[in-house]
Amino acid sequence: MDLSRYAALFQTESREHLGSCAQALLEWERDLKATEPVVTVFRGMHTFKGMAAAMGFNHLTELAHRTETLLDVVRSDPGSASRELLDLLFRIVDALEAGVPDAVAGGDGKLDFTPLLDELTNASAASAPTGSWAIPVREDRPAPAAGGGRLVRVVIRSGTAMRGARAMLALRKAEGLGKVNTIRPPASTFEQEDFDGKLSFRFEGRASDASLIAAVQSAGDVASVQVGEETAVEEPGRKVERRRQIRIDLRRLDALMNQVGELVVAKGRLSELASVSDSPDLKAVAARIQRVTSEMHGEIVQARMTPVWQVFDRFPRMVRDLSRQLNKRVAFEVEGEENEMDRAILDEIGDPLIHLLRNAVDHGIESPAERKKRNKPAEGRILLSAMRDRTSVAIRVKDDGQGIDRQKVLAKAVKEGHVPSGTTTLTDDQLLRVLGRPGFSTARAVTDVSGRGVGMDAVLSKVRALGGSVELETAAGEGSTFTMRLPLTLAIVRALLARVGDERYAVPLAGVAETVEFNPVLVASLEGKEAFVLRQELLPTVRLRERLGVIGSRPVGKAPTIILQVGDRRCALVVDALVGQQEIVVEPFDAPKGMLPIFTGATILGDGVPALIVDPAALV
Amino acid sequence: MSHTVLVCDDAIFMRTMISDILAQAGFEVVGEAETGREAVDRYRKLKPDLVTMDIVMPDMGGIDAVREICKEDPDAKILMCSAMGQQALVVEAIQAGAKDFVVKPFQPSRVLEAVQRVLG
Numbered sequence: 233m234d235l236s237r238y239a240a241l242f243q244t245e246s247r248e249h250l251g252s253c254a255q256a257l258l259e260w261e262r263d264l265k266a267t268e269p270v271v272t273v274f275r276g277m278h279t280f281k282g283m284a285a286a287m288g289f290n291h292l293t294e295l296a297h298r299t300e301t302l303l304d305v306v307r308s309d310p311g312s313a314s315r316e317l318l319d320l321l322f323r324i325v326d327a328l329e330a331g332v333p334d335a336v337a338g339g340d341g342k343l344d345f346t347p348l349l350d351e352l353t354n355a356s357a358a359s360a361p362t363g364s365w366a367i368p369v370r371e372d373r374p375a376p377a378a379g380g381g382r383l384v385r386v387v388i389r390s391g392t393a394m395r396g397a398r399a400m401l402a403l404r405k406a407e408g409l410g411k412v413n414t415i416r417p418p419a420s421t422f423e424q425e426d427f428d429g430k431l432s433f434r435f436e437g438r439a440s441d442a443s444l445i446a447a448v449q450s451a452g453d454v455a456s457v458q459v460g461e462e463t464a465v466e467e468p469g470r471k472v473e474r475r476r477q478i479r480i481d482l483r484r485l486d487a488l489m490n491q492v493g494e495l496v497v498a499k500g501r502l503s504e505l506a507s508v509s510d511s512p513d514l515k516a517v518a519a520r521i522q523r524v525t526s527e528m529h530g531e532i533v534q535a536r537m538t539p540v541w542q543v544f545d546r547f548p549r550m551v552r553d554l555s556r557q558l559n560k561r562v563a564f565e566v567e568g569e570e571n572e573m574d575r576a577i578l579d580e581i582g583d584p585l586i587h588l589l590r591n592a593v594d595h596g597i598e599s600p601a602e603r604k605k606r607n608k609p610a611e612g613r614i615l616l617s618a619m620r621d622r623t624s625v626a627i628r629v630k631d632d633g634q635g636i637d638r639q640k641v642l643a644k645a646v647k648e649g650h651v652p653s654g655t656t657t658l659t660d661d662q663l664l665r666v667l668g669r670p671g672f673s674t675a676r677a678v679t680d681v682s683g684r685g686v687g688m689d690a691v692l693s694k695v696r697a698l699g700g701s702v703e704l705e706t707a708a709g710e711g712s713t714f715t716m717r718l719p720l721t722l723a724i725v726r727a728l729l730a731r732v733g734d735e736r737y738a739v740p741l742a743g744v745a746e747t748v749e750f751n752p753v754l755v756a757s758l759e760g761k762e763a764f765v766l767r768q769e770l771l772p773t774v775r776l777r778e779r780l781g782v783i784g785s786r787p788v789g790k791a792p793t794i795i796l797q798v799g800d801r802r803c804a805l806v807v808d809a810l811v812g813q814q815e816i817v818v819e820p821f822d823a824p825k826g827m828l829p830i831f832t833g834a835t836i837l838g839d840g841v842p843a844l845i846v847d848p849a850a851l852v
Numbered sequence: 853m854s855h856t857v858l859v860c861d862d863a864i865f866m867r868t869m870i871s872d873i874l875a876q877a878g879f880e881v882v883g884e885a886e887t888g889r890e891a892v893d894r895y896r897k898l899k900p901d902l903v904t905m906d907i908v909m910p911d912m913g914g915i916d917a918v919r920e921i922c923k924e925d926p927d928a929k930i931l932m933c934s935a936m937g938q939q940a941l942v943v944e945a946i947q948a949g950a951k952d953f954v955v956k957p958f959q960p961s962r963v964l965e966a967v968q969r970v971l972g
Contacts, residue, residue, distance in 0.1 A: 393955040394934070397942035401953075404946060423940035452952065452969050 239336045242287050246332045249276045249283075251545055253325050257318060258548050264313050273321065274303040280328065289335040291343040292328060298352045299324050305356070320351055381413070381436035383460035384444065388429035392453040395429035396422035402451035403433065409447055410437015435459075482575060485536050492529050493817040496724055499525045500814055500838025526815070529724055533574065537720075540618045540627070541569035543582050547589060547616060554593045561600050561610055562593060567617035573625045573720055577698055581627065581718065584691040588629040588714050589614065591687070596633030596712055606709065608632070624700070624742060625718050632711040636704075641666055661801070664704040668692040691716075699725070699740060699818070699832055701798045701849035717799060725818060727845070728794065729811035729837070733782040736843045738816050738835055739805070743848025745797035749790040750806050764804040766795065771804040774851050779828065801852040814838060818845060855971060856882040858898055860891040860914065861906040861933065870904050870933065873960045874967070888912025892920045895928065902971060903930045905950065907941050915945045922949030929970045933958075 253276040260269035281296035299321070306313055331343050386402050388395040400422050406412050414434040421427055435444060441459045448457045499521055506518035544566050555562040597603075597612035604610055615630045642658050645651045645666045651658070658666065667688040695702050700718035719725065719742055727738035728747070748766060756763045756770055763770045794805040816835040832847040857879045861867045871881045883898050885891040889912045895903060903921070907914040914932065921928045932945045932953035942953050951970045954963050 393936065394939045394942055394953065396939050397934075397946060397953055400943045400946045419943075423943050425937070425939055427939075450969055450972070452966065 239287070242283055243332055243336050246280055246283060247329070249280045250325055250329050250332075252276050253280075254322070254549055255545065257321055257325065258552060260313070261315075261318050261552075264315075264318075267307070270303065270307040270313070274300060274307055277303060284335075287335070289340040291340050291345060292331055292335055295324065295328060295331075295345045295348060298349060298356075302352055302356050317355055320348075320355055324348055324352075381411070381434040382441070382444075383432060384435050384448065385432045385456075385458045385460070386430070386448055387455045387457075388431075389453045389455040390429060392429075395453075396424060396427040398451060398453050399427065399429065399431050402431075402448045402454060405447040405451050406433070406435055406444065409439040409444060410435055412436075429455075480535070485532065485575070489532055489536065492525070492532055493724060495525055496529065496815050496817055497836055497838060501840070504838050529815075533720075533724075536575045537572040538575045538578050539570050539572050540578060540625075541566075543578055543585070544569045544616060544618075547585070550586065551589060551593060551614060554590060555597075558594060559599060560593060560597050560612060562597055562612050562614055565613065565615045567615065568619050571618040571620045571625060573620075573718065577718055577720075580694060580698055581716065584694050584716065585616070585627070585629070587687050587691050588716075589616065592629055592631040592633065592712070596631035596635075598634050602634075620720070625720060627716045627718065628713060630711065630713040635708045635710055635712055636663060636667075636706040638663060638706075638708070660704050660706060663706065664688075664692075664702065667704075668702075696832065696847060696849055699742070699847075703799050715799075724815055726813060727816045727835075728813055729843070730776070730792070730794065730805075730807035730846075731809040731811050732776045732780060732807050733784060735782075736811055736837065736841070737776070737807075738814075738837075738843050738845045739794055739796070740845065740848065741813070743796050743798055743852075745795040745802060747810060748793050748795060748804075750793040750804070751790060764793065766804070769802075771795065771802055772852075773804045773806060775806045776846075777806070777808065779830070796848040796852050798849045798852045803852045805846075805851060816843075816845070854878050854880045855901040856880050856898065857902045857904065858883045858885065858891070858894055858900040859904050860885040860888075860894075860909065860917070861904070862886050862909045863906075866906065866933070869958065870963070873958065873963050874904075876960075877964050877967075879967075886910075888914060888917035888920075891917045895921050896924070901929065902967060903928065904933055905930050905945075906933050907935075907938055907945065915941065915948055918945055918948045918950050931966055931970050 253273045256269040256272035256276070260266055260273065263269075277296050277300045281293055281300055284292040284296055303321075306317070327345060327348055331340075331345075334340070334343060384406065386399065388398045388402070392398065400419065403412055403415065403419065412433050412435055416432050417427075422431075437444075439447070444459055445457045448454060499518075502518050503522060506515045509515065548564055548566070551562055551564040592614050597614065598606070598608075600610040603612065613632045615628070617628045617630070619626045619628070638658050641663060642651070642655065645658070646653055646655060648669075650666050650669055651662070668691070669689060692702055695716050695718065698718055700716055703715040703717065704712065705715075706712040719740075726741040728741055728744055730737050730739060750764065755773070756765055762773045762775075764773045765771075791806050791808065792810045794807065794810075796803050796805055814837065816837070818833045818835060830847055830850045831844045832850075833845045834842055835845055837843050857871075857874050859867050859870050859874075859881055861870065861884075867884050871884070875881055879902070882900055883894045885894050886909070888909050891903070891905065891909075891914075892912070905914045905918060909917075912920075918930050918932075921930065926949065928949070930950045932942055932950045933956065934942050934945075934953055935956045942950075945953070952966045954966050
């Protein structure tokens with residue numbers, strides 16, 4: 233059998249299993265007496281061992297096997313775990329993770345796990361039961377507290393009324409025969425009208441599978457009942473959701489996306505030709521191609537959508553290691569990890585997030601002693617969350633630390649000439665802009681963690697290159713929140729086309745609030761700059777013609793104006809004319825030196841003429 | 853011998869309809885109740901094989917009546933009659949001891965299925 237065919241699959245699946253081990257170790261570390269994480273690590277290690285053995289990777293197999301053996305002893309006596317043991321397990325998971333690519337590349341024979349194996353031997357001796365426990369008790373059942381018993385999955389027939397009530401009835405029927413626990417979803421969701429009719433629970437009792445199934449079915453409207461093995465079975469819910477996917481090489485999707493990009497451009501050209509043609513048939517075909525192309529684009533974007541946990545999952549470990557290294561205490565929480573975004577964007581936000589999280593641990597959260605002095609809980613909080621709306625995802629890093637020292641930043645900014653010398657306060661926005669200056673850092677010492685002065689500017693430019701924006705809120709003593717607002721997808725966006733002089737420019741619709749006529753009568757002044765009055769709101773005004781230095785006079789009379797909005801910030805962009813809307817294929821670029829920093833990329837319009845893409849975030 | 857039924861609902865229309873459905877299927881409707889309190893009283897006296905219980909009734913609602921009845925007779929076979937949108941209440945009634953439920957508008961076949969399940 234040619235094993236190399238399975239190598240890629242082995243590699244990705246191993247990463248999944250070892251990842252869930254690492255995740256469970258973190259949970260375990262929070263509560264050494266918890267039993268569920270032990271079972272999860274054991275299960276992950278066991279699965280990994282089986283896969284490695286199937287691939288013939290003997291060194292990986294041995295380490296996993298020995299670890300599994302130790303875990304087997306530990307899980308029969310969950311209280312026996314020590315911090316040292318957990319540290320060892322963390323290092324083993326790391327070693328296995330690192331060893332996988334080597335083994336796949338043919339280097340399993342060169343992997344040397346001797347030190348870890350020795351430690352395992354010592355740890356096994358230490359946790360070997362003593363006294364009346366002298367003979368290791370091997371239990372085939374998982375610890376009951378982890379939700380012992382048979383796993384029962386029930387599906388209530390769809391289309392029937394009150395599936396939740398039916399589910400409750402099914403539970404009651406099972407309760408008539410024995411003990412029911414670990415109900416998923418929790419029974420409280422049965423009261424909700426949108427409950428989908430799928431539930432699972434663990435059943436402990438003497439009743440046979442057949443009588444249990446019969447009892448549950450007697451609740452009525454039960455589409456199916458499955459009774460699983462007595463041993464630990466995959467927990468339904470999030471984990472199962474995560475697996476309902478097939479693997480496609482990302483390059484295939486990228487290639488497909490590029491093709492669709494070409495198609496969108498060609499379609500644009502076709503629509504233009506059709507619009508000036510007399511042929512109703514051509515118009516009909518163009519309209520149809522238009523529809524099919526947008527649907528196809530939508531489907532491919534959907535296929536590229538990836539839940540953010542794929543990136544978020546590695547952060548709990550990172551924050552843990554970092555906070556230990558810095559002697560801080562941090563409770564790290566993650567929210568909204570099920571939200572999805574384009575794989576291409578997701579792949580890019582890892583580094584900015586690492587930077588923001590490091591900053592939060594290093595500069596945000598105070599030392600436990602310092603926190604105590606300020607009447608805060610000794611343990612700091614960092615929340616990483618993802619929230620999605622129609623066109624964007626907001627990814628937020630929020631800490632309850634000391635906040636950013638405005639005065640210190642201001643002093644340094646004045647000294648370095650980033651702001652006028654008379655400036656006495658900085659708004660959150662200004663603060664962010666100053667922090668985002670290349671090379672700007674106020675960190676007292678350059679630490680291993682952050683503060684090298686290459687950071688915030690990298691974050692800002694990365695996010696802007698992705699068509700997103702960054703916002704900052706900070707309050708002294710209360711903490712800071714960084715919000716990255718990112719488009720759901722790259723590559724193809726709907727844009728408003730505006731003309732200035734002879735050139736057309738594309739403005740992504742995600743940044744456009746509305747378009748209005750510029751009325752010179754309604755011009756006021758805002759901090760000495762021109763401002764446009766729109767329904768009692770003063771909007772800073774940017775005249776694109778002047779900003780670009782276009783020669784020649786602007787058309788007389790009212791000029792069309794695009795109201796840009798990014799987050800809460802708005803501004804008015806005055807152009808010569810609006811040309812229409814079009815789907816554009818975004819080609820990001822590294823702007824040539826000296827170019828105005830208001831463009832994110834370029835695109836080829838339907839007629840084959842290139843146009844620059846305006847970055848709303850750079851203007852508001 | 854046919855099964856005896858106590859029908860509890862504050863609307864005469866509903867009581868009539870449920871009684872008809874059950875009578876046609878060969879059940880003997882031995883009593884009716886308009887309030888939860890009446891339902892509890894009649895249950896004590898009549899000891900019916902089956903109770904149909906409306907959820908919303910004056911003077912002690914259906915759920916409290918279920919609780920009272922089941923306190924005295926945990927094996928009482930009570931079928932809840934509910935309307936769409938009352939799922940939370942039905943769940944509560946089941947926790948209180950109701951054995952099954954039907955949802956308005958009633959289809960005779962669905963009602964009889966539920967009755968069969970309850971009488972097992």
